Amino acid sequence: MTDISGFKKLTFESTRTMNCTEAQTLMSAAVDGELTLREQQSFEKHILECKSCQHEFNEAKKTKSIIKEKIVRFKAPQSLVNTILKLSSSPQ
Amino acid sequence: MTTSSSQHKNTNTEKKTVLTAQEQQKQQEFQEEALKHINALYNYALHLTMNPDDAHDLVQETYLKAYRFFDSFEKGTNCKAWLFKILKNNYINKFRKNAREPGKVDYDLIKDFYHSIKDSQSDSGHDDTFFRSLMHDEVYQALNSLPEEFKEVIQLCDIEGFTYEEIANMVESPIGTVRSRLYRGRKLLRNKLNDFAKKHGYNTDD
Numbered sequence: 178m179t180d181i182s183g184f185k186k187l188t189f190e191s192t193r194t195m196n197c198t199e200a201q202t203l204m205s206a207a208v209d210g211e212l213t214l215r216e217q218q219s220f221e222k223h224i225l226e227c228k229s230c231q232h233e234f235n236e237a238k239k240t241k242s243i244i245k246e247k248i249v250r251f252k253a254p255q256s257l258v259n260t261i262l263k264l265s266s267s268p269q
Numbered sequence: 270m271t272t273s274s275s276q277h278k279n280t281n282t283e284k285k286t287v288l289t290a291q292e293q294q295k296q297q298e299f300q301e302e303a304l305k306h307i308n309a310l311y312n313y314a315l316h317l318t319m320n321p322d323d324a325h326d327l328v329q330e331t332y333l334k335a336y337r338f339f340d341s342f343e344k345g346t347n348c349k350a351w352l353f354k355i356l357k358n359n360y361i362n363k364f365r366k367n368a369r370e371p372g373k374v375d376y377d378l379i380k381d382f383y384h385s386i387k388d389s390q391s392d393s394g395h396d397d398t399f400f401r402s403l404m405h406d407e408v409y410q411a412l413n414s415l416p417e418e419f420k421e422v423i424q425l426c427d428i429e430g431f432t433y434e435e436i437a438n439m440v441e442s443p444i445g446t447v448r449s450r451l452y453r454g455r456k457l458l459r460n461k462l463n464d465f466a467k468k469h470g471y472n473t474d475d
Contacts, residue, residue, distance in 0.1 A: 205451035209426060211433050240455045243462065244427040247408040253311035257325050261307065261332045265299050 195223045200230045208237045299339050303332065306349045309429060310356055316424055317360050327363065331356040350435040353425070357439060411461040419454030422447055 195203075200223045206212050207220050224231040310331060314324035335342075335355050342351055412420060418440075425436045426447075437444045 201452065202448070205448050205455065206433065208455075209433070209451070211448075236459055237452075237455050240459045240462070241427050243408060244412065244423060244458075247405050248412070248428055249405045249409075250308065250312055251315065253307045253328065254325065257311065257328060258304075258307060260329055261304065262300070264329075264333055265296055265304075265336045 194226065195219050197223075197227060197230055200224065200227065201233070204230075204234060204237055207234060208241055295339060299336055302342075302348045303335055303339075303352060306352055307332075309349060310352055313353060313424065313429065314356060314360070316420075317357075318364065323364075327356060327360055330359050330363075334359065347431075347435060349429075350431060350439065353429070353431075354439050407465050408462070411458055411465065414461060415454055415457055419450055419457060422450045423454050423458065426451055 200220060203212060203216055203220050207217070212220060224234055307328065310328050311324060314327040314331075315321065318324050318327060331352060335352055342348065412423065415423070421440060422436055425431045425439060426433075431439070433444045433447050436447050440447065442450075
């Protein structure tokens with residue numbers, strides 16, 4: 178399928194099995210829930226059949242969860258909060 | 270003449286009252302919409318500047334600018350993404366102009382800063398594999414060692430929870446680029462974490 182610019186569009190038929198390169202293109206979006214329904218179906222079909230992509234997908238999910246869990250979040254200093262409250266309370 | 274002067278005075282007073290009410294509404298809306306994101310902005314500023322004082326200044330300047338231009342904020346859209354974009358632009362103008370590259374600025378200071386709060390970190394208490402036992406320092410170090418374009422999208426996606434569309438807008442690149450940077454960035458990060466695991470004697474091969 179080509180769009181008006183002549184580039185091949187990345188669309189996947191749920192009936193067709195995608196190859197590993199196509200699956201890798203969609204890997205991060207699959208981890209982040211950013212795939213369309215059709216892409217999702219096609220991707221899932223591929224990783225059920227391809228152990229290598231399945232492994233990579235699981236590793237990518239694990240990496241994301243490590244980042245989410247392990248990076249410490251700090252509270253902004255109270256002095257900063259007070260300064261901003263003050264500046265947004267005075268006429269500009 | 271007296272009547273006219275009095276009318277003029279009344280109009281001025283009314284105008285002043287209206288402006289004050291508008292100003293008050295703006296203040297209230299700004300504080301409700303924007304202030305709740307201060308911790309996220311401060312953390313992002315810390316990652317960018319690697320220096321608590323610079324992060325403090327950067328966030329303060331971001332809010333000052335955001336308040337000044339709050340009228341241009343489109344209500345109903347993501348205020349956090351709007352603030353992050355302002356912060357990023359401020360950072361580029363302020364630090365890149367002065368050629369003060371992140372990572373070269375008081376790295377020891379930020380390291381001490383992170384160390385000082387490390388103990389307050391809650392342990393997730395999941396399974397006992399190496400990855401679950403990784404400390405904040407190691408993950409932070411691994412993330413920080415990535416090239417800037419990979420680190421940035423991982424921070425915005427995995428830590429801040431922005432959508433691809435919002436990230437694409439912030440980094441001024443197409444969504445396809447965001448996808449591919451996340452894919453490659455996570456792969457690089459995983460390799461670095463595997464290196465830590467091997468260093469600690471864990472077998473990471475499934």
